[in-house]
Amino acid sequence: MSRRARIIASLVGALTLLGLHLSGDILQPRSASHARDITLEPEFDWYALEPSERIQWTPCFSGQKCARLLLPLDYGTPDGPTTAIALRMIPASSKEEYKGTILINPGGPGGSGTDLVARAGQNISRIVGDSFDILGFDPRGIGASTPVASCFETDSQRKLWALQEGHRLLNVTDDTLAIRLAREKAVAQRCDEKIGGERGIGRFMSTPDVAKDMLEIVQQLGQEKLQYWGFSYGSILGQYFSAIYPDKVGRVIIDGVYDAHNYRAALWNTNLADVDTVMDSFFHFCHEAGPDKCSLWKPSAKEIRTSYFDLLHAVETEPIPVPLANPPLLITRKVLQSQLFRASYKPLLAFGIVADTIRAIEQRNQSALIELAPKIVDPVECKCTIPEPWRSDTEAFNAIACGDGDQHPYDPDTYAAYYKDLAAQSQLVAPLWGIHYLQCAEWRIRPKWRWTGPLEAKNTSHPLLLISPRYDPVCPLTDAKAVHERFGGSGLLVQNSYGHCSLSAPSLCTAKHVRAYMVNGTIPEAGTVCDPDELPFIGSVRDIRTMSAEDAELLEAVKGLSDVVPMFGAL
Ligand SMILES: *[C@@H]1O[C@H](CO)[C@@H](O)[C@H](O)[C@H]1NC(C)=O
Numbered sequence: 001m002s003r004r005a006r007i008i009a010s011l012v013g014a015l016t017l018l019g020l021h022l023s024g025d026i027l028q029p030r031s032a033s034h035a036r037d038i039t040l041e042p043e044f045d046w047y048a049l050e051p052s053e054r055i056q057w058t059p060c061f062s063g064q065k066c067a068r069l070l071l072p073l074d075y076g077t078p079d080g081p082t083t084a085i086a087l088r089m090i091p092a093s094s095k096e097e098y099k100g101t102i103l104i105n106p107g108g109p110g111g112s113g114t115d116l117v118a119r120a121g122q123n124i125s126r127i128v129g130d131s132f133d134i135l136g137f138d139p140r141g142i143g144a145s146t147p148v149a150s151c152f153e154t155d156s157q158r159k160l161w162a163l164q165e166g167h168r169l170l171n172v173t174d175d176t177l178a179i180r181l182a183r184e185k186a187v188a189q190r191c192d193e194k195i196g197g198e199r200g201i202g203r204f205m206s207t208p209d210v211a212k213d214m215l216e217i218v219q220q221l222g223q224e225k226l227q228y229w230g231f232s233y234g235s236i237l238g239q240y241f242s243a244i245y246p247d248k249v250g251r252v253i254i255d256g257v258y259d260a261h262n263y264r265a266a267l268w269n270t271n272l273a274d275v276d277t278v279m280d281s282f283f284h285f286c287h288e289a290g291p292d293k294c295s296l297w298k299p300s301a302k303e304i305r306t307s308y309f310d311l312l313h314a315v316e317t318e319p320i321p322v323p324l325a326n327p328p329l330l331i332t333r334k335v336l337q338s339q340l341f342r343a344s345y346k347p348l349l350a351f352g353i354v355a356d357t358i359r360a361i362e363q364r365n366q367s368a369l370i371e372l373a374p375k376i377v378d379p380v381e382c383k384c385t386i387p388e389p390w391r392s393d394t395e396a397f398n399a400i401a402c403g404d405g406d407q408h409p410y411d412p413d414t415y416a417a418y419y420k421d422l423a424a425q426s427q428l429v430a431p432l433w434g435i436h437y438l439q440c441a442e443w444r445i446r447p448k449w450r451w452t453g454p455l456e457a458k459n460t461s462h463p464l465l466l467i468s469p470r471y472d473p474v475c476p477l478t479d480a481k482a483v484h485e486r487f488g489g490s491g492l493l494v495q496n497s498y499g500h501c502s503l504s505a506p507s508l509c510t511a512k513h514v515r516a517y518m519v520n521g522t523i524p525e526a527g528t529v530c531d532p533d534e535l536p537f538i539g540s541v542r543d544i545r546t547m548s549a550e551d552a553e554l555l556e557a558v559k560g561l562s563d564v565v566p567m568f569g570a571l
Pocket residue numbers: 171172173174
């Protein structure tokens with residue numbers, strides 16, 4: 001509590017009030033990465049694209065290029081079966097100063113890189129400059145790459161299965177634990193049947209496999225070294241690549257850094273160090289912003305916090321039905337707890353929705369709740385027609401994260417101790433995050449190629465650049481610092497913001513460091529801290545009118561990224 005008080009004090013002290021607008025947006029659903037936002041794009045039939053062993057670009061999506069590259073399913077038997085990797089690229093428009101291709105990865109694990117190009121490629125291109133191609137690829141088993149790591153026949157099946165999870169939060173002292181374990185066992189057994197087996201894709205999508213794919217792509221493009229910007233799990237991919245191929249590092253940015261040691265131990269217990277601080281910032285920013293900008297405003301942050309927790313407690317025994325929402329909805333403690341947790345990934349876009357939800361519940365305002373319903377829970381639509389198969393969800397998270405990780409079969413005492421430690425970090429998030437351990441405990445498929453070598457490099461052919469928000473809900477600065485120590489010469493840029501990855505808060509300063517690193521290889525000086533240019537509830541902290549046209553344009557480009565924050569592990 002005293003730690004919390006100190007953080008509050010420093011936070012409130014640091015705030016300045018120059019607010020402009022507050023952008024509103026929906027909370028990303030769990031299976032967010034695909035589906036949304038890009039529906040306005042012209043149709044493109046990925047499966048009609050002939051896969052080839054050399055990259056053969058086909059024009060797609062007005063001015064972009066797409067390809068499907070055949071690579072060995074098993075690098076141990078290069079002449080054996082193949083996997084087709086989907087590539088989507090925004091070509092550099094400045095050919096005179098051409099600086100090659102930057103690969104991007106949206107995290108997950110399980111996120112689609114071609115989808116990231118659709119949603120943010122132009123903005124990323126604007127940030128790094130038009131002398132780079134921006135290339136997104138769908139890692140093995142994901143998106144438009146084939147075969148797909150799906151253990152369900154259809155997306156509807158997967159959603160129906162997810163709905164059976166119900167409204168109770170995981171609690172290690174009651175039957176929810178046994179039910180959760182049984183659910184994970186069911187998924188694991190089903191996946192073993194569907195994507196396991198001698199040549200099943202589930203065995204060939206480990207992170208070292210994907211790192212090798214990146215090297216193949218880069219070399220086919222005529223580059224010796226990798227240029228890369230990876231977010232969230234993409235930081236794991238970046239660490240693996242740089243440790244396995246230290247002499248192939250051209251420019252590697254890892255942003256929202258999870259410590260690959262903890263990841264490979266399949267522990268998931270360093271993530272939550274700062275999550276309570278991020279969730280607490282909700283109350284402080286709300287208070288600081290004032291009653292016009294935060295619907296939950298009260299004379300002190302503490303009062304806002306207290307009323308939030310009172311409400312959480314109240315719905316536990318008295319859930320709120322929203323009978324006229326379509327479909328009808330029940331607001332339970334689990335629903336609200338998940339909403340706040342997921343909002344902590346992208347406070348700028350989501351804190352306002354949380355405030356409006358709480359306000360509407362307090363006022364018993366059904367019409368407001370009906371309006372908010374699709375932003376409170378991911379609405380389930382059971383379309384019986386199969387959408388484009390490359391848009392459907394997968395079980396890639398388990399296949400990759402559990403496959404890369406050490407095996408730890410479930411043991412009740414070990415888990416009880418583990419959970420206790422997690423709950424000490426965050427009472428609110430432990431029941432949500434504590435599931436990853438169980439997922440991997442039940443997972444059966446083991447990858448053919450699992451990297452057990454060092455996850456560090458004394459020297460890389462160019463130093464890595466690490467970027468970390470000061471308070472990231474699932475990739476804390478302490479993890480970034482640990483990784484920083486392991487990669488000789490690497491730089492660490494801290495962005496003084498709340499949320500997941502630098503994307504969650506626009507910062508002109510960060511954008512300029514990214515560009516200088518990509519263009520010139522410049523590592524920021526040790527101790528460099530960038531401030532964000534926008535705060536939750538409060539809005540912009542900088543007057544665009546006093547900026548150069550170039551800066552204003554750059555800031556506009558960075559703002560567009562807050563919508564693509566990876567929902568790393570959020571359930
Ligand atoms: C978990 O369940 C036990 C036994 O039913 C109960 O006493 C306890 O309050 C629950 N814990 C939480 C955090 O809800």
